Amino acid sequence: MNVASRWIHRWSVVMLCLAVMTIGAYAPAEDQTASAGGYEALRTHPFLPPDFDEEVFASLWTVWPEPERSAAEKADNATRRQLTFSYYGLIPDTAAVGSNTLGLHAEALKPSPLGYVVDARGQWTMNCLACHGGKVAGQVIPGLPNSHIALQTLTEDVRTVKLQQGKMLSHLDLGSLKVPLGSSNGTTNAVIFGVALGSLRNPDMSLNLTRGLPPLLHHDVDAPPFWNVRKKKSLYADGHSPKTPRPLMQFILLPQVNLAKLTEWEPQFADILAWIESLEPPKYPFEIDLTLAARGERVFIDNCARCHGTYGADGEYEQKTIELDEVGTDPLRFRSLTREQRQGVKDSWLSRFGVDLVEVDPIGYVAPPLDGIWASAPYFHNGSVPTLWHVLHPETRPIVWKRTEDGYDREQVGLEIETFDEVPSSVKNAVHRRRYFNTQLPGKSAAGHTFPSVLNEDEKGELLQYLKTL
Ligand code: HEC
Numbered sequence: 001m002n003v004a005s006r007w008i009h010r011w012s013v014v015m016l017c018l019a020v021m022t023i024g025a026y027a028p029a030e031d032q033t034a035s036a037g038g039y040e041a042l043r044t045h046p047f048l049p050p051d052f053d054e055e056v057f058a059s060l061w062t063v064w065p066e067p068e069r070s071a072a073e074k075a076d077n078a079t080r081r082q083l084t085f086s087y088y089g090l091i092p093d094t095a096a097v098g099s100n101t102l103g104l105h106a107e108a109l110k111p112s113p114l115g116y117v118v119d120a121r122g123q124w125t126m127n128c129l130a131c132h133g134g135k136v137a138g139q140v141i142p143g144l145p146n147s148h149i150a151l152q153t154l155t156e157d158v159r160t161v162k163l164q165q166g167k168m169l170s171h172l173d174l175g176s177l178k179v180p181l182g183s184s185n186g187t188t189n190a191v192i193f194g195v196a197l198g199s200l201r202n203p204d205m206s207l208n209l210t211r212g213l214p215p216l217l218h219h220d221v222d223a224p225p226f227w228n229v230r231k232k233k234s235l236y237a238d239g240h241s242p243k244t245p246r247p248l249m250q251f252i253l254l255p256q257v258n259l260a261k262l263t264e265w266e267p268q269f270a271d272i273l274a275w276i277e278s279l280e281p282p283k284y285p286f287e288i289d290l291t292l293a294a295r296g297e298r299v300f301i302d303n304c305a306r307c308h309g310t311y312g313a314d315g316e317y318e319q320k321t322i323e324l325d326e327v328g329t330d331p332l333r334f335r336s337l338t339r340e341q342r343q344g345v346k347d348s349w350l351s352r353f354g355v356d357l358v359e360v361d362p363i364g365y366v367a368p369p370l371d372g373i374w375a376s377a378p379y380f381h382n383g384s385v386p387t388l389w390h391v392l393h394p395e396t397r398p399i400v401w402k403r404t405e406d407g408y409d410r411e412q413v414g415l416e417i418e419t420f421d422e423v424p425s426s427v428k429n430a431v432h433r434r435r436y437f438n439t440q441l442p443g444k445s446a447a448g449h450t451f452p453s454v455l456n457e458d459e460k461g462e463l464l465q466y467l468k469t470l
């Protein structure tokens, strides 16, 4: 490697991580103050160097393909800002309209983005809510996965505009040259970020830039909803990671974040975890047929509860991991982390050197709690299935689908979509292709979880109504 590419390599590796960490004596803080403090930290504390500034943001539309570019050119500033949010799947912080982090900014710079901290100088820094703050049926909900995010497109355009404006490239601009960020909107290659960032660290979190990247199995994952974290005993699709603050710091393991910083910020991450665990699932806002739902509860108890638990006042959920062959959903996420890498977490600061339980040999995917399941489409760890109806009808899951911006399908319960047999050949531009979810690509299969196939149509109809009540 020459010097320039090694530099790019290091920075790229830097950006992409999932770390796993904890401090001295961590006890989950459940009080209101801690969780409010956690949310405040997320919204106001930049834990990373800035990604770009307002001037770059305001120019992004100039590099769009048609017809979006002309539409933006003709629009007034406020509309253009809205178009830009929508183009990149950025969620407006509806609570911050007219107040909050952008207090020092002119009205024209509102709304602020939920997934970024924007400082008084107009510098944007990504936060957890870029992937973990979303909207459903037009309603913004922090903690709901952002099923719109177009991180690859945003990063490519930021890089182009910065080069035009003679500005320095940031960690993500460089990192994404090495590690793809996401090939369908709404999902990201976040797990591999973590692997790459983790490969830069020794067990005590000191930097090790000599090792080079391990083999990387790129694949996109749909973030899980935060309100279920309180019910879980461990984290991530395979449940390998302890539910403690340190693993949540993986995302910030850039080389300039040293052990002193990690230690200093750990209490804030404990508060962030307290905030995550304080969240409640949103209630279904549309009509439910309660007679059918009552029958559906029976169907659920008989067919689903052994893995997903029971709900209501005396509901019980005990986290179970289901063997890959039994659940049959896409295997790439499962295979992308090696035993060695999980052992690395177990031997490191991230798990307090093994004090916090790390599952080194998980067998498959966790059957998640289904609270608020109506809101968190698309389904499965890879976000391959657009509605609950399609979860219940495995043989009819679309091969290729494309969602609308805010449409909610009340019949099938989930995203309003168009379906296709393949991505239309007229769609040539990569930016436009990322708006299609293509289940034929690696890591994106919608197969498996055929458990509902034993049910008849009446039972499925009842179950669908019941699932709305969770
Ligand atoms: C680039 C998108 C992205 C960003 C940014 C991000 N996450 Fe995630 N997060 C994900 C994805 C995808 C998963 C699922 C990974 C898996 O299950 O393998 C995840 C999983 C999690 C989980 C586990 C949830 C569960 O139910 O198991 C927690 C907790 C979490 N993230 C917290 C955070 C925090 C805190 C931050 C900020 C410091 C953050 N994430 C930043 C994408 C992101």
Ligand code: HEC
Pocket: 300, 303, 304, 305, 306, 307, 308, 321, 322, 326, 327, 329, 330, 365, 366, 367, 368, 370, 373, 376, 378, 379, 380, 381, 382, 388, 391, 449, 451, 452, 463
């Ligand atoms: C043998 C265990 C098992 C049974 C039985 C089972 N599931 Fe699942 N379910 C899982 C697992 C494991 C996953 C996660 C799969 C993945 O993400 O790849 C899952 C995922 C889901 C999801 C998507 C969750 C999300 O957040 O994306 C829904 C919805 C669901 N199941 C509903 C049901 C219903 C309804 C039934 C009963 C008809 C049922 N499941 C029966 C194990 C099971």
